[in-house]
Amino acid sequence: MAFPLPRGITPSEIAFLAEMEMVTVVPRQRLEGLELLGGLVEPLVPPRRASIPLWLALLLKRQRRANIMPPAWLHPEPLGLILEVESQHQDYKNAFSPPPPLPGQPSVRDRDLEPTARPQYTPDGDRYYAAPPFLPQNTAQPVSSFSREPPALPFHWVEVSNMLLDAASDDLVDPDQIRRQLKDLREVRMAKMRSGVDVLDAAATGGGGVALTGVGAMEVGEERGFVAGVVDNLRKIGASKEQARREQMAEQRANGGYDGTQDEEEDYMEF
Amino acid sequence: MDIDDILASVDRGAGASPESAALDHQLLTRFWVAERAVSEVLPWPVPLMERMMERVRRQIETIEDLAASSADTDSSITTTTTHNPNLNLRLSILQTDLARTQYLLRSLLRQRLSKLSKHSMHYLVQLASRNKNPLLASSSSQPTQTTTSSSQASTQNLHPQDSVPDISAVSDPTPLSQPEAAFLHAHQSLLAGHYAGSFLGAFPRQLRRLDDNAGGTSMIQAPETREVVFVRCLGVEVPVAVGTADADGMEDDDEEEIGVTMRMGDVWVVRWEGCESELQLCSPVPPFHA
Amino acid sequence: MSYYDIDSILTDAQKLPCTFELEVPGLGILEGNPGEDIKPGTRIDLPLWLGEMLSIGARLGTSRLVTLDMPDALSERVMNALKAEPRTVDLRALAAHFYSLSERVLELFEEEEMVDVLSETFKRRAAEIADQAHNPRGAVGEGVEFLRGLDETERQLFRAAHDRAKEMRIWSGEAKRK
Numbered sequence: 001m002a003f004p005l006p007r008g009i010t011p012s013e014i015a016f017l018a019e020m021e022m023v024t025v026v027p028r029q030r031l032e033g034l035e036l037l038g039g040l041v042e043p044l045v046p047p048r049r050a051s052i053p054l055w056l057a058l059l060l061k062r063q064r065r066a067n068i069m070p071p072a073w074l075h076p077e078p079l080g081l082i083l084e085v086e087s088q089h090q091d092y093k094n095a096f097s098p099p100p101p102l103p104g105q106p107s108v109r110d111r112d113l114e115p116t117a118r119p120q121y122t123p124d125g126d127r128y129y130a131a132p133p134f135l136p137q138n139t140a141q142p143v144s145s146f147s148r149e150p151p152a153l154p155f156h157w158v159e160v161s162n163m164l165l166d167a168a169s170d171d172l173v174d175p176d177q178i179r180r181q182l183k184d185l186r187e188v189r190m191a192k193m194r195s196g197v198d199v200l201d202a203a204a205t206g207g208g209g210v211a212l213t214g215v216g217a218m219e220v221g222e223e224r225g226f227v228a229g230v231v232d233n234l235r236k237i238g239a240s241k242e243q244a245r246r247e248q249m250a251e252q253r254a255n256g257g258y259d260g261t262q263d264e265e266e267d268y269m270e271f
Numbered sequence: 272m273d274i275d276d277i278l279a280s281v282d283r284g285a286g287a288s289p290e291s292a293a294l295d296h297q298l299l300t301r302f303w304v305a306e307r308a309v310s311e312v313l314p315w316p317v318p319l320m321e322r323m324m325e326r327v328r329r330q331i332e333t334i335e336d337l338a339a340s341s342a343d344t345d346s347s348i349t350t351t352t353t354h355n356p357n358l359n360l361r362l363s364i365l366q367t368d369l370a371r372t373q374y375l376l377r378s379l380l381r382q383r384l385s386k387l388s389k390h391s392m393h394y395l396v397q398l399a400s401r402n403k404n405p406l407l408a409s410s411s412s413q414p415t416q417t418t419t420s421s422s423q424a425s426t427q428n429l430h431p432q433d434s435v436p437d438i439s440a441v442s443d444p445t446p447l448s449q450p451e452a453a454f455l456h457a458h459q460s461l462l463a464g465h466y467a468g469s470f471l472g473a474f475p476r477q478l479r480r481l482d483d484n485a486g487g488t489s490m491i492q493a494p495e496t497r498e499v500v501f502v503r504c505l506g507v508e509v510p511v512a513v514g515t516a517d518a519d520g521m522e523d524d525d526e527e528e529i530g531v532t533m534r535m536g537d538v539w540v541v542r543w544e545g546c547e548s549e550l551q552l553c554s555p556v557p558p559f560h561a
Numbered sequence: 562m563s564y565y566d567i568d569s570i571l572t573d574a575q576k577l578p579c580t581f582e583l584e585v586p587g588l589g590i591l592e593g594n595p596g597e598d599i600k601p602g603t604r605i606d607l608p609l610w611l612g613e614m615l616s617i618g619a620r621l622g623t624s625r626l627v628t629l630d631m632p633d634a635l636s637e638r639v640m641n642a643l644k645a646e647p648r649t650v651d652l653r654a655l656a657a658h659f660y661s662l663s664e665r666v667l668e669l670f671e672e673e674e675m676v677d678v679l680s681e682t683f684k685r686r687a688a689e690i691a692d693q694a695h696n697p698r699g700a701v702g703e704g705v706e707f708l709r710g711l712d713e714t715e716r717q718l719f720r721a722a723h724d725r726a727k728e729m730r731i732w733s734g735e736a737k738r739k
């Protein structure tokens with residue numbers, strides 16, 4: 001059966017996904033509301049701002065029917081702050097800068113607060129927790145408009161910035177500066193991703209894993225095949241050892257001595 | 272939500288409101304990302320796909336109606352251009368939106384068919400054993416077991432086609448859709464017929480099977496559930512299961528061992544078997560896997 | 562092992578030193594002496610699948626036909642070289658399917674230390690593979706030598722990393738589509 005694409009969506013498909021992000025536009029003409037398969041599009045009435053999907057914003061922008069307001073994070077100042085955290089901050093030497101919190105997740109500044117996950121319910125009665133690209137991470141002002149929130153790179157930062165610089169650079173503040181900052185960010189984060197090969201063993205054993213919190217969609221897309229290939233082979237090399245460990249654990253459990261947490265310390269590695 | 276909207280949505284039947292359209296679109300997108308990523312065929316979400324297909328059908332009608340009225344407009348330019356100057360724009364937006372949704376659906380279906388053809392015997396055996404014989408089904412999560420018994424039962428079989436499990440009596444095709452189950456059986460039968468005609472027919476009878484496991488290697492290849500995936504934790508805490516599909520294939524569902532724990536907002540690289548049961552709580556991170 | 566996987570079949574064809582424990586009439590053909598018998602103590606390199614089959618008696622507790630030894634590719638000398646500097650060893654010259662062979666051998670022998678050495682080797686080399694794969698100008702200088710010495714698993718890893726990096730550059734407009 002001919003299906004030419006490898007498993008795991010490709011860079012162009014990741015960009016396709018990022019085009020579902022909501023952005024803020026200032027329409028230059030009226031347009032009545034539309035019922036799309038992707039949901040309702042509010043009526044556009046100049047000069048009132050509106051939130052619409054990025055693909056539609058780009059379509060209108062190319063026809064000069066709207067201007068796109070840069071996402072809150074896509075300005076020289078917040079990018080400078082993020083770059084500083086990313087390259088200078090001791091805590092993030094081997095980790096990505098913290099991503100924007102999910103709904104119900106406390107800000108990085110309130111680490112002690114308990115998170116509460118707030119589900120929606122699907123028509124079939126299942127719980128549903130929204131995640132990017134379906135969170136307002138690229139609107140001109142964060143919906144929570146919590147000024148305490150430090151700037152953070154959204155999940156689709158590479159794709160959104162690339163597309164906006166390409167099609168709407170005249171709507172951005174100092175696009176050349178932004179371009180330079182984004183390039184620096186890409187490089188410092190790519191180096192972190194690369195140095196992570198060392199801890200990938202943790203993902204190669206059952207019940208283990210490696211945290212990549214803060215990583216961007218395109219960054220995962222870029223390294224996906226590599227990371228999976230490395231982990232896969234590490235798992236195969238270590239298969240005999242894992243088997244031995246399993247047998248040992250089964251034995252301990254049979255003797256009532258296994259409490260299920262013995263390897264947690266070893267495996268929980270922040271990367 | 273406005274009361275008019277509520278009434279309107281009631282008029283159009285359940286699941287037809289714009290809000291549920293947006294939600295279904297999100298569900299479909301997430302399902303596509305996951306299906307494109309993992310090695311197994313994910314359970315076919317029957318109600319969601321029925322709603323999506325119905326909505327696509329209606330949207331095509333809307334677009335056709337609009338295009339027809341746009342054609343009318345062209346023939347009487349003077350009267351209507353001022354009436355609705357945005358008709359072509361609206362049309363192109365609706366068409367783009369439709370094309371995007373169709374891309375998702377097409378890519379999703381093709382990915383599923385490619386997995387089904389790759390692991391065709393595995394899924395056929397799974398379907399046949401689960402539905403045919405409840406006694407056999409309880410112990411048949413291992414394809415190899417069912418294989419051995421079936422090859423013993425019919426050592427005198429003549430054609431490779433005979434090793435294609437019969438799933439005509441199967442009522443519940445989970446994780447497949449009914450058309451996928453039909454595709455799977457037809458595909459494998461054609462393939463077996465082709466093998467028979469081109470080379471297997473010339474082999475001794477006992478070597479014509481397609482589900483043999485002589486020499487310790489099964490001809491039936493299951494998807495690898497120990498491959499890693501990228502997931503984002505959406506619940507407050509989600510534990511990663513140690514996974515039970517080890518080399519011996521021992522299954523102990525009742526007491527699942529737990530490894531590391533993911534916390535809300537985290538993105539992790541973990542084995543697919545470790546988070547498979549928690550898919551509601553940890554969304555696939557786009558490329559999600561290899 | 563996967564039934565339809567070519568790499569897995571090729572791995573099974575790689576050779577392992579075997580020593581015969583018993584006399585086997587008529588099997589001299591393995592040594593190149595058709596019609597002769599094989600004497601106990603004879604050492605021959607046999608394909609993995611055959612060696613494994615003949616040694617199976619050992620696991621069943623009955624007397625076995627042959628005992629297996631570590632292949633040269635996994636000798637102590639090689640392990641020491643890998644411990645010293647994993648990136649300069651030409652794995653391909655040792656065995657085209659070096660890691661797959663190791664995985665199969667590790668199923669037969671209990672060698673915990675070898676697991677550690679090989680895991681460490683693979684990680685160090687993988688990091689180098691990633692660097693090489695992301696170099697848009699292609700391999701130069703020492704890189705060429707290193708890439709030539711990759712085993713089959715590593716080659717596939719290089720291809721995965723390289724293809725993705727290229728797709729990325731094409732998507733972002735840094736490179737042109739062919």
